Amino acid sequence: MSLVIASFVMGASLVACDDPRTDAESAAAKLADAVQIQDVSSVPFEGLESAAVNTELQSIFKALEPAKPTIDVGELTLEQDTAKVPLNYTWDIGGTQWKYTVSARLAKSENEWVTTWSPELLVAGLQDGEVLRRATIAPPRADFLGADDAPIVTTRDVVNVGIDKTRLGSADAVDSATQLAMLVEVDPAAFSAQVSAAGPEAFVAAITLREEGRTITDEQVNAIPGGFTTTEKLPLAPSRTFARGILGTVNPVNSEQIEASGGGLLQGDLTGNGGLQQQYDERLRGVDGLEISAENPDSGESGPAPRPLFSTPPVPGEPLRTTLDLGLQELAEKTLADVGPASALVAVRPSTGAVLAAASGPGSNGYNTAMLGQYAPGSTFKIVDSLAMIRNGATPETIVQCTPTLNVEGRTFKNAEGYPEGSLGDVTLRDAFAHSCNTAFIAARDSVTQEQLESVATSLGVAIEAPKLGAEAFLGSVPGQAEGTEHAASMIGQGKVLVSPLSAAVMAASVAKGATVSPQLVTNPETTSRSAAPSASASPSVSGSPEPSTVASPQPTATGPVSPVTAAESAAIGDMMRAVVTSGHAGFLEAVPGAPVQAKTGTAEFGNDTPPKTHAWIVAIHGDLAVAVFVEEGGLGATTSGPLLQSFLTAAG
Known part of the structure; x- marks a missing residue:
């Protein structure tokens, strides 16, 4: 009896190990896995060499490369030594899903299950000799x-x-x-x-x-x-x-x-x-x-x-x-058409922050100097100095001392060549601003700290994020820490102080509005900005082959939360900017029709040449328009960038 029972158990085990359904399902799974990777060279086929089937499969699917299908195996139907199983295909082709189901047939040959080959195993209804063809229909690119x-x-x-x-x-x-x-x-x-x-x-x-x-x-x-x-x-x-x-x-x-x-x-x-x-x-x-x-x-x-x-x-x-005004953009580009060095002209509407024009001249060689350029702002930065001094109690009538030179820790600072002698000595802050007295503003360095310069710059929209801009931009960099000659240089917009023409225009726009202006270029509500202020150690870009700066979140200032510029503060600065036109370097802007023009010129030295090369700047307010003009190698701001600004404002009307 024991021998009979043992024999019965052993026979049952052998049958279980050779279960036809299990073996067929295993063969179907192996087939699906092989088709998924488009290599069936290890799959046995009925009456055909696996290598030949593999070549045909790859030819059929070639047009869909590099896509490969995902295949789910359905419920297998077993009839003695044959089986039929659905294969559910899913293709992800360029983000589009194509789904279909085919039926695979298997047969038991000797001791293994083999697949019956047909092109319909790959795509329902596919005939002998046919291959897949893929075509795309591109929609018109949006405007x-x-x-x-x-x-x-x-x-x-x-x-x-x-x-x-x-x-x-x-x-x-x-x-x-x-x-x-x-x-x-x-x-x-x-x-x-x-x-x-x-x-x-x-x-x-x-x-x-x-x-x-x-x-x-x-x-x-x-x-x-x-x-x-x-x-x-x-x-x-x-x-x-x-x-x-x-x-x-x-x-x-x-x-x-x-x-x-x-x-x-x-x-x-x-x-x-x-x-x-x-x-x-x-x-x-x-x-x-x-x-x-x-x-x-x-x-x-x-x-x-x-x-x-x-x-x-x-x-x-x-x-x-976008906010670009076609007429103003074309006018800005026409204004810069004959400028040889890298150059830019940016126009911003102070009331809304809309960027109306952001032109880069032919000398920029296709680079977006207007929004990505990083340059020392020169005396246009005296707008920041002046706001700091006003917050310290000064007014446009405050008397300051304008000397021919000023020595700071062994370095001699001087005013621009041709500075009028009549504006030397004890003068009002308005007059020092109008004639751009370097020594008067550097002399204020003991009362205007570097930390305050950083804070005040952000009050005017410089070196802070522009969440509505929707485009890559450099919005300025003002170090919060600097001492000695470096702090002195910061007072006249040099040292490590950097702005772009866009951020210079935003600075003027904030004065015009009497509130901090955040620029906007892309107006679709779902777009997000990628603009921010890079670190204070960023270097100015080189004309012809610059790279955009690394975009980073602005750091909090050393003096704590930023106080936006107020209407009263802006009125005082606007008064001094008007004096630049009525009694200072930019008298030629009196001829511009329409609202009175307020302006500030700037010249910033750079490089190691003797005499050094200079960036030429001018920023201006004309009604609900704030404009910055920049020429990379341009002499004085008043004589180089000034006439370009005059031409633009006159034509803009």
């Missing part, structure tokens, strides 16, 4: 809008001018390329090399021109053997230079961007590069529509059209609204 929703960047017609090598006939490709390059004014040698290297059926573009206003005609292009034009639409600003440092550009994606996107970008997509175009690229670009179809690549052009399998419509991008 940039300016003040009053005026379109800034919008879809515009362009013409690609180049050589179509199929149209060359017997003509020499290099000769045609040279002729076309000279017509459109590109490098003949470089373009000829491109044309020579291209295939025999290639179209090689030499330049892309705006349709509106182009002077090179189709007739001129077609007169050159192989010369040809194609048309398309691109998101463009009103001109090639319009606010380029702020807006950035839109270009076809490159291979690095495609790889970094993890499938979010494909060849032929457009993406933002630099500025707001890059910062808000996802919002502006929208979501591509997706089309997946089945096609037989061997059927040729006469074969059946691709058979649709799955599609989603494109989702348009959302416009980005």
Whole structure:
């Protein structure tokens, strides 16, 4: 009896270890795992080599790379030595999910379960010889809008001018390329090399021109053997230079961007590069529509059209609204058009903080000097000094001493060349401000501490965050600790004190409003600002190849909470800024029509040359407009930046 029972138990164990359902389910799970990683070389197939099936699978799915499916195995149905199991596919392709279910068939062959191969194992209804085809439908890129929703960047017609090598006939490709390059004014040698290297059926573009206003005609292009034009639409600003440092550009994606996107970008997509175009690229670009179809690549052009399998419509991008005034921005750029060094002109509306214009001149080489430049403000910083002195009890009538020179710990400070002798000696604070007496303000360093300079600067909107700006910006840096000659230098806007043209305009705007102004550029309510003040040790950027500063949260001042500028304080400073025009360096601004202009000039030395190079500054208030003009290598603020400001304000009306 014991032997019979033992034999029965042993037989039951052997059956349990060889349960057909368990083995079939294990085979189905192995199949799903292998298809997920797109490598079925270890899966046994009925009557086929696994390597051959693997090659076919990879060919079918190739168009969907780098995406791979997730496969859930459903409830298996077992019938003697055959099984059927649903495989639930989920693809995540560029953020779009494609789901479907197929049925896999398995059969028991000798001692293992093998898969019956069919393309329908991968996609329902897929036929022999067919592969998947993926196409995207890009929505139009959303517009940039300016003040009053005026379109800034919008879809515009362009013409690609180049050589179509199929149209060359017997003509020499290099000769045609040279002729076309000279017509459109590109490098003949470089373009000829491109044309020579291209295939025999290639179209090689030499330049892309705006349709509106182009002077090179189709007739001129077609007169050159192989010369040809194609048309398309691109998101463009009103001109090639319009606010380029702020807006950035839109270009076809490159291979690095495609790889970094993890499938979010494909060849032929457009993406933002630099500025707001890059910062808000996802919002502006929208979501591509997706089309997946089945096609037989061997059927040729006469074969059946691709058979649709799955599609989603494109989702348009959302416009980005800004405060830029098209007329003022164009006027600002026109004002700086002939300035050689890096330069900027920023206009802010004090009542709202709206940035109406932020132009960087041609010498900035495409860099956003207006918002990201970091420079010593020179005597424009005497606005900060004056507010500190007023908070210490001074008024515009307070008598201060303006000496020709002042020695601080062995370093001699002096006034600018040509300082009027009649404004030396005991003068009012208003007169010292109007003529920009360096020694008078440096002499106040014992009563105006460095900590107070830092606190007062923030009262005027300098070196604090701008939560409504919505763009990268440098808003100034004023160290809270400095002694001796460094503190003395801070009193005249040098040392480690740094501002951007934007923050200089905000300083003037705060005086105009009688309250601390926080600038705003992007007005969409859901956008967030990425602007802040970097550390006080940041260095000024170098014209031509600067990098944006590291954005960081501002540190609390050493003197505690910041007190915003008041209307009474602003009135006193405004009185002194008006004196700069009526009796000081900026008398030429009296000719500007409209509201009386209030201003402050500034000249800041930099570098190690003898004599040193200088930054030229001027800030002004004209009604509900605050403006800062900056020239990186510009001599005196009054003589270099001043006439630019006068021209701008006069034309702005």
